[in-house]
Amino acid sequence: MVLAKKQPVFARRLRGSSISGEEAGQPGYKVKLDVFEGPLDLLLYLIERAEIDIYDIPIAYITDEYLAYLRTIELLDLYCAGDFLVMASTLMQIKARMLLPRPPETLVEEGEEEEEDPRRELVERLLEYKKVKEAAAALREQEEKWSRVYYRTSGDFPDLEEDKPDDPLGGEVSLWDLIQAFRSILESFTPRLEVEGMPTEHESIQERMDAIIARLSQSPRVYFSTLFSGLTTKKSMITCFLAILELIRMQKIRVRQDRLFGEIEILRAE
Amino acid sequence: MGFSQVRGIIEALVFASSEPVRLREIAGILGIHEHTARDLLDDLINEYRQNQRGIQITQVAGGYQFATNPAYADYIKKLKKIPRQTPLSQAALETLAIIAYKQPVTRAEIEALRGVSVDSSINTLLERGLIEEKGRKDGPGRPILYATTGDFLKYFGLNDLSELPPIEEWSAAGTAIESIMNIEH
Amino acid sequence: MGFSQVRGIIEALVFASSEPVRLREIAGILGIHEHTARDLLDDLINEYRQNQRGIQITQVAGGYQFATNPAYADYIKKLKKIPRQTPLSQAALETLAIIAYKQPVTRAEIEALRGVSVDSSINTLLERGLIEEKGRKDGPGRPILYATTGDFLKYFGLNDLSELPPIEEWSAAGTAIESIMNIEH
Numbered sequence: 001m002v003l004a005k006k007q008p009v010f011a012r013r014l015r016g017s018s019i020s021g022e023e024a025g026q027p028g029y030k031v032k033l034d035v036f037e038g039p040l041d042l043l044l045y046l047i048e049r050a051e052i053d054i055y056d057i058p059i060a061y062i063t064d065e066y067l068a069y070l071r072t073i074e075l076l077d078l079y080c081a082g083d084f085l086v087m088a089s090t091l092m093q094i095k096a097r098m099l100l101p102r103p104p105e106t107l108v109e110e111g112e113e114e115e116e117d118p119r120r121e122l123v124e125r126l127l128e129y130k131k132v133k134e135a136a137a138a139l140r141e142q143e144e145k146w147s148r149v150y151y152r153t154s155g156d157f158p159d160l161e162e163d164k165p166d167d168p169l170g171g172e173v174s175l176w177d178l179i180q181a182f183r184s185i186l187e188s189f190t191p192r193l194e195v196e197g198m199p200t201e202h203e204s205i206q207e208r209m210d211a212i213i214a215r216l217s218q219s220p221r222v223y224f225s226t227l228f229s230g231l232t233t234k235k236s237m238i239t240c241f242l243a244i245l246e247l248i249r250m251q252k253i254r255v256r257q258d259r260l261f262g263e264i265e266i267l268r269a270e
Numbered sequence: 271m272g273f274s275q276v277r278g279i280i281e282a283l284v285f286a287s288s289e290p291v292r293l294r295e296i297a298g299i300l301g302i303h304e305h306t307a308r309d310l311l312d313d314l315i316n317e318y319r320q321n322q323r324g325i326q327i328t329q330v331a332g333g334y335q336f337a338t339n340p341a342y343a344d345y346i347k348k349l350k351k352i353p354r355q356t357p358l359s360q361a362a363l364e365t366l367a368i369i370a371y372k373q374p375v376t377r378a379e380i381e382a383l384r385g386v387s388v389d390s391s392i393n394t395l396l397e398r399g400l401i402e403e404k405g406r407k408d409g410p411g412r413p414i415l416y417a418t419t420g421d422f423l424k425y426f427g428l429n430d431l432s433e434l435p436p437i438e439e440w441s442a443a444g445t446a447i448e449s450i451m452n453i454e455h
Numbered sequence: 456m457g458f459s460q461v462r463g464i465i466e467a468l469v470f471a472s473s474e475p476v477r478l479r480e481i482a483g484i485l486g487i488h489e490h491t492a493r494d495l496l497d498d499l500i501n502e503y504r505q506n507q508r509g510i511q512i513t514q515v516a517g518g519y520q521f522a523t524n525p526a527y528a529d530y531i532k533k534l535k536k537i538p539r540q541t542p543l544s545q546a547a548l549e550t551l552a553i554i555a556y557k558q559p560v561t562r563a564e565i566e567a568l569r570g571v572s573v574d575s576s577i578n579t580l581l582e583r584g585l586i587e588e589k590g591r592k593d594g595p596g597r598p599i600l601y602a603t604t605g606d607f608l609k610y611f612g613l614n615d616l617s618e619l620p621p622i623e624e625w626s627a628a629g630t631a632i633e634s635i636m637n638i639e640h
Contacts, residue, residue, distance in 0.1 A: 037360055038386035083386045125385070131437055132383055135367035136360070138435035139426060143357060146427040148343035149328070150352070150471040152285070152336055152521075274507045281509025282527040287534050299533045322459045324466025342467040348484045349472050 039087030040129040042069060045176045047126070054126060057119055059098050063091040069176070072183050076238060094118045173255045173264060178224075181264050182241045185228050189237065203236060208243035213252065216268040224255070224264035276300060280310055290333025290424065331423035332430055358394075365391040366400060370422070370434060374404045374415035392416070400425060461485060465495055475518025513544045525579030543579075550576035551585060555607070555619060559589045559600035577601065585610060 046065045047054055070084055097118040215222060227244065231237050244266070247253040254267045279300060284291055297307040311327070311334060318326045328337045338346060346352060358366065365388045368380045380388050395401040404417035418431070428434065464485060469476055482492040496512070496519060503511045513522045523531055525544055543551065550573045553565045565573050580586040589602040603616070613619065 037364060038384055040385040087385070128383055129385065132364050132368055135371055135435075135437045136363045138437065139363055139367050139370070140357075142426040142428070142435065143363075145340070146425065147355065147357065148340035149427065150338040150343075150346055150467075151424075152288075152470065272507070278507040278509040278524060279527045279530045282523040282531055283509070283534060285510045285521065286523050286531045291534070295534070299530055322457070322463040324463040324468070325470045336470070338467040338471050339463060342464045345464045345484055346467055346471045349468060349476070350480065352471060352473070 039066075039084045040126060041133075042066065042084070042176060043087070044126060044130060044133070045174065049176075049180075054130075055123060057123070059091065059095045059119060063088075063095050066091055068183065069179060072179050072186075075186075076179075076182075076241060090122070094122060173257045177257065177264065178245070178255065181224055182237075185225060186234070186237060189234070203239055205239055205243045205246060208236075208239050209247055209252075212240075212243060212247060212266070213268075216253065216266070221256075221265050221267045224266055227266065276302070277310055277314060280307065281314060284311075284314075284327055284334050285336050287333075287335070289420075290329075290331045290335040292333045296334075328427070329429050330427055331420045335424075358398075359391070361386075361388075362391040362394045366395055366418075366422075369395070369401050369416050370418050370431070371437060373417040374407075375417075376407055376413040376415055378413060380416075461487070462495055462499060465492065466499060469496075469512055469519045470521050472518075472520075475515050475520040477518045481519075511544070515545065524575075525582075526575045528579055528582050543583075544576070546571075546573075547576040547579045551580055551603075551607075554580070554586050554601050555603050555616070556622065558602040558616075559592075560602075561592055561598040561600055563598060565601075 043062065043066065046052075046062055046069075047057065050061070050065070052058065052062070067088060070088060073084075212227060215227075224244075228237055228240055231240060244253070248255060251269050254269050256265045256267060257263070280296055283296055283299065293304050293307055293311070296311070297304045300307065315327045315329075322339070322341070324339055324342060325336055326339055327334055330337075364384055365380055368383050369375055372379070377388060377392060380392075392401070396403075399419055399421045401416050401422065402419050404415045406412040407415050422428075423430065465481055468481055468484065478489050478492055478496070481496070482489045485492065500512045500514075507524070507526070509524055509527060510521055511524055512519055514520075515522075522544060525547055549569055550565055553568050554560055557564070557568075562573060562577060565577075577586070584604055584606045586601050586607065587604050589600045591597040592600050607613075608615065
């Protein structure tokens with residue numbers, strides 16, 4: 001598959017993310033992920049995923065997809081920079097301009113410049129950002145190669161670091177992929193009627209994390225989707241997803257996807 | 271002073287320096303021509319390349335330095351006292367890529383290209399010594415210009431900036447930055 | 456895993472470690488017996504001793520470490536940046552021990568005790584200012600007498616020579632001096 005080869009370039013890493021707020025599971029718990037590389041990154045991901053021609057973006061479709069992602073992020077109460085909202089309004093503006101009736105070609109006088117495509121600026125920015133990602137990928141390769149080379153120790157090394165796997169996502173699954181997978185699970189989910197007055201299970205993120213770890217100690221890998229089976233409320237599903245994100249951040253689990261859009265697997269970190 | 275002695279001195283100099291040693295410095299200390307020093311170094315480099323040796327002399331950041339053979343990295347990682355470096359985050363890497371290819375460049379220019387605020391990645395990169403402030407740009411607010419350092423070259427195993435992996439058409443991007451900046455403001 | 460590869464890995468381990476690597480650690484990482492590791496190391500050490508090489512593997516503080524050839528110390532001093540003084544080699548240390556305990560002493564007397572030529576150790580020690588010439592001995596050839604300096608006391612943190620650790624055998628002297636040195640660094 002053509003896109004499969006490009007996938008590692010879009011691999012996101014959960015390094016650098018951090019938890020703010022009270023202890024996991026407590027009210028007000030928030031996960032702050034610095035891994036969203038920004039609105040351009042999300043747009044490029046969506047374009048690549050849908051195999052869309054970057055020079056002819058179906059703006060209505062991409063706007064809907066973009067907003068759907070933002071809603072999921074919002075639902076998860078993840079920290080999301082204001083830049084994402086600026087882009088959302090830009091997309092909606094372009095969409096509105098695209099809907100305006102274009103003057104019939106016969107009315108365009110010769111020599112008069114054709115009206116500019118409202119998407120032009122956006123496409124230019126996306127193309128530029130694509131090159132940024134290309135350059136970053138090239139540097140990443142170089143970094144990986146040279147991380148295997150040790151110079152003589154003479155104080156020019158930074159502090160001793162704990163031994164940790166370099167790439168919790170296995171270089172294959174991006175955070176966008178995870179959110180996408182979570183979205184489709186949520187969409188296919190029919191909430192059971194919650195009887196009023198019945199005590200509902202309020203599992204904390206910590207409890208769910210323990211449950212996932214316990215499950216992985218029985219079988220070394222499970223499908224992402226099966227971690228959600230048996231959950232009866234939307235709230236518990238969100239708790240489960242946040243628990244997965246937190247375990248990735250803590251590098252206790254790894255996420256893998258054998259082929260593009262295939263089933264996402266969760267593995268125990270070594 | 272015999273041949274093998276001069277060679278030995280060069281080997282000692284490359285080893286003793288904490289920074290990559292420049293050819294000029296080696297030649298100066300030994301009182302020999304730079305091209306003679308280069309020949310001797312090339313010879314030494316080749317010798318270390320043979321027989322699956324554990325160490326090698328690499329040409330990095332404009333100088334020469336000893337480093338381990340990457341083939342043995344997995345064993346070295348098992349050493350108790352070994353400094354480990356965390357890889358850069360994707361955000362920091364993207365910011366660094368822009369600085370590397372477009373230097374000197376301002377914060378606003380980087381933000382225009384990445385579409386997000388880059389305060390924390392710039393701080394990370396400054397702390398790790400991979401970038402530095404390089405004067406100020408003429409114009410409103412006289413913003414700080416950022417450029418890569420010698421440690422940047424060492425970190426990525428580059429001898430100089432011309433060895434950066436080629437990125438298609440990015441040379442023309444200077445104008446693109448300008449136009450994006452205009453959109454932004 | 457072939458012989459030259461194991462050797463290469465040992466070379467890389469000794470180089471990369473920030474502290475002298477112990478035999479046990481090397482053997483553990485490679486999954487070989489300590490005596491096998493020792494044989495391979497001895498072999499490697501001998502190889503570096505040949506041909507006036509610039510670097511060598513020395514046994515210090517109960518482990519193995521790379522260091523420059525002391526014969527080239529003058530050249531190394533000319534480098535702009537030296538991170539820190541390389542530790543004294545085992546050979547230099549033993550020579551220094553003999554001078555410290557037997558001063559004033561001639562080169563021939565030291566060689567008789569150590570059983571090897573001590574030219575390079577004496578040069579290193581003179582260059583580092585740890586010993587000095589102290590007149591000549593009466594007798595045939597009137598050989599130079601060597602004694603320790605005030606810097607020697609400072610380097611080892613001694614008030615005067617009477618504070619030198621008591622020793623029974625000469626082989627113990629090197630170890631005694633080495634142990635004082637380790638306290639210092």
